[in-house]
Amino acid sequence: MSTPFNEPHNARDQWARLFSAQRLGSDKLPPTPDSARSAFHKDYDRLVFSHSFRQLNQKTQVHPLTNQLGIHTRLTHSLEVSCIGRSLGMMAAEKLHDTLPNGLPEGVTPADVGVIVQAACLAHDIGNPPFGHAGEYAIRDWFLHPERQPVLQRLSADERLDITAYEGNAQGFRLLVNNEHHPDKGGMRLTCATLGAFMKYPWLATHSNDGNIKSQTQQIANAQKFGCFYSEAAQLEELAACLHLPRAAQHDGYSCGYARHPLAYLLEAADDICYALIDLEDGVHLGMLNYNEVASILYELIGERPDTVTLPPGTSVRQSLASLRARAMMRLINTVTDAFVDNSEAMLAGSLTGSLFTHCDAAVQNGITQAKQLAREKIFNHPSKVRMELMANQCLHRLLDAFMPLAWTALAATPKSFEQQRLLILLQPHLDEHRRILSDNIYHNILNILDFITGMNDYEAYRLAQELQGYWGSTI
Incomplete structure (x- = not known):
């Protein structure tokens, strides 16, 4: 199978491209490495100091809102995965170096490969909504309700699948390349190597989901994973071009459907x-x-x-x-x-x-x-976990009930209700921070509101949902 440019390469050349230190979103040449920190170490540091990574401290790994000390959150899970990833990357690179005719590409060490995988692992769950996979199911469930069908019909097929098969992996890519702003925009501007290793599913929702499934239950349960919303398709194309990712055979005939980066x-x-x-x-x-x-x-x-x-x-x-x-x-x-x-x-x-x-x-x-x-x-079907997942579902549905109608009513000529005015005040700081507005594009409005809701940790989401129900000062 050839690269997107149909150029033959030897293995060492291919690995050199896959370890690219070019930063996505930047037109500048890769930085000259210094003795202190490589570009890949800087990726790791950018992730550690990001707001989205800090929010993982109170997001569910398996057990929502547990009060028991020592039980993993998404943050502790991500740190542990990054440690295992670093060991895998370094050992794999050492073994690869011994098998390639001329070793690893010039300027690339096993330590570099280790930190690429380490940084990617640190970010692998950064797009998860509150309450983990239960949060993903709740979002899909809400949008697939018959009441939402008139709004969904106003979206294109690609846009509709992004919402009804909502996926935390795609939200993660959106965070990294858009939402966590570099001063000159372009997201976090991570290296293409790190982003490539991060992308477990370098394709769009349309490549892996059947929009013709009629059963709501089937659509929620059978939604197939994908790594990029239609809104970030251009960034995925740019990433694949930089890394020379081959087209994936299972996505033949689709645009933006690529094979995984080996480090993924x-x-x-x-x-x-x-x-x-x-x-x-x-x-x-x-x-x-x-x-x-x-x-x-x-x-x-x-x-x-x-x-x-x-x-x-x-x-x-x-x-x-x-x-x-x-x-x-x-x-x-x-x-x-x-x-x-x-x-x-x-x-x-x-x-x-x-x-x-x-x-x-x-x-x-x-x-x-x-x-x-x-x-x-x-574990996943234990009664205590099921009870908490039911609570999580109700919590996210309450937030979506309140905020999501703003995606299609905020610009309506009719006067806004008192509640809508107040909700817009709560939403506005998020929009301002990310330099966004609610426009006449419903799809982008939906994604912007989902950015706001899914960016909350479990406790923030629970508390706001309780307050919207009229329970002031509710705590876990």
Whole structure:
């Protein structure tokens, strides 16, 4: 499969383009590296100091609004994923260097590759709405209600799918390239290498969703992931051109449908490792799972029997799980990076199918599958989690009920109600900060209001929803 420009390249040239330090949104040449910080280290720092990253501190990882200390939020999850990602990136680059005829491209070190993946992992959940995936489902559910059909019919097919299949990954790309403003606009102006590694799904909603599904329940549950709203299609094209990403075979005939950057596979693996292992630890600490259920999976991933692993006497359940998890992670990092190098040609061609885990040995595949299955059965459907998700759904619906009609009524000639006037006052600082206005373009108005709502953390969303219901000063 060829690049967008149909140019033949050797592998080293392709890797050089994929490690581009060019900043998206900037016409300037890549900066001259200094001894202190590379362009990729600056990406990491920009993310750490961004408002959107700080908001992850009180956004749901798995358990919404939990009061129990030590349970993961999106921020702690993202930090842990970034650590695993850095190890994966560095080890994969070291192994890749040994297999390429002339090694890694000139000026690129394993440490550089590690920090590219680390920065991308730090940002991987930055677009998540309040209450995690429950928040995504609530937004889709609200827009798919029959009452919203007259408004949806005023949107193009591309715009309609962006809303009804709403996706936090696409919101994340929008944040990075638009909303977190550089003084001269252009979003955060991250390097193309970091953005490429961030993009797990470098295509639009129309590439992966069927707009003809009639059932509202099916549309909410079966919405397929995508990484870019139609509003940011031009930035995706610019990114793909800079990196020379090949067109994806499954998106043949579509514009803006590209194969993943190879490093995105490492980001996905880092996320899966933390999701599969650490979420289970949280389940034990919350009483949803027992130690033996989780330990048996960790032993399989380690590749040893319990009687061959010696833990110090008197080790607590928490310490035992942490020790086993660390050993499992070491094996997974080594196995995944082997799979990365073994499948590097397919990734460069854009023809690799499945995740890197599908190309690992059977024991690793089975362990990861068991971990995810256990989480689905006993954590995601636990009554306490279901109750909180129902609350989250009602909370977001109340916010959408209040603010979203402004997307199509704010500029109407008819006088605004008292409530609409007050809501506009609450919304205006957000619009001013991002240099936006409510215009006659309903699609852009909807996205701007979604930026406002999804930018809240769980507690902000809960508190405002309660106040809109008339409950003053409500707290968790």
